[in-house]
Amino acid sequence: MKEKYNDLIDIISYIGWSISVWLLVYFQLNMNTIDDTYRLVVWMFVFFGCLFYKDSYKEVTKEIIKSGVILIGTNILELYLVGDISGIKIFKLVLAQVLYQILAYLFVFFIRKSKEFHGRYTDRLVVLYLLVLGFLLFVIKLEIICALICTxxxxxxxGYFYYKRCCLEKRRQKELEDHLEREHKEKENEMIKMRKKIEDYDELVKKNKKLEAKIRIRENKKRRKKH
Structure with missing residues (x-):
């Protein structure tokens, strides 16, 4: 079931990422003013960038290449079909696509580092980032760069508080593991001592039996001499 959901998230993130990149490039090349639609596209870009996260740079590279080639190829084909193709337009289109696609590596880098520092709190931090960014973009109407910086x-x-909490949990987990390891070693030592005692006891029983056998033999010899 978990794999099924992961596959669904991969599909949604790939589609959303590709659409948001296409829209960003479109607005970059065709718009001079920033409106609410552009703000929404920026938020979508960040959202799907977080959702697009993969732990392997190799996997991200494959997805970026597929997305980039499809988007660049279809855009160039569209320019050709409408007869509006030119070298400068293709250059701007390719450059914008490549730059936006490369930003995926930043998402991978920051989320991976966040997982190292914040552990299980990374998802909360990502949700907080998206909520604050959305509030600054759509409610306060802050400039996009300022909104990204403030967020x-x-x-x-x-994240610093999550980092401190994560460090505390790791320390407690380490202390618990050390305590369990010490208990395990103590139990092992007790078992070794117990086995040693059992072996000593068995050895003592064997010696006792041999001694009893010798005593019986001597007593038997004495009885024979008397008779």
Whole structure:
């Protein structure tokens, strides 16, 4: 069931990422003003970038190549079909596509580092980032760059507390593991001592039996001499 959901997330993230990149490039090349639609596209780009996360740079590279080739190829084909193709347009289109696609590596890098520092709190931090960014973009109507910077600062501050909490949990987990390991060693030592005692006891029983056998033999010899 978990694999099924992971596959669904991969599909949604790939589609969403490709669409958001296409829209960003379109607005970059065709719009001079920033409106709510552009703000929504930026938020979608960040959202699907987080959802697009994969732990392997190799996997991300394969997805980026597929997405980039499809988007660049279809855009160039569209320009050709409408008769509006030119070298400068193709250059701008390819450059914008490559730059936006490369940003996927930043998402991978930051989320991977976040998992190292924040552990299980990474998902909470990502959700917080998206909520704060959406609030600054759509409610306060802050400039996109300012919104991204402010959101990053807030996430860093909150991330510090998650980092401290994660370190505390790791330390407690380490102490618990050390305690369990000590208990395990103590039990092993007790078992070794117990086995040693059992072996000593068995050895003592054997010696006792031999001694009893010798005593019986001597007593038998004495009885024979008397008779």
């Amino acid at each position: 990053s600062i807030i996430s860093l501050i909150r």
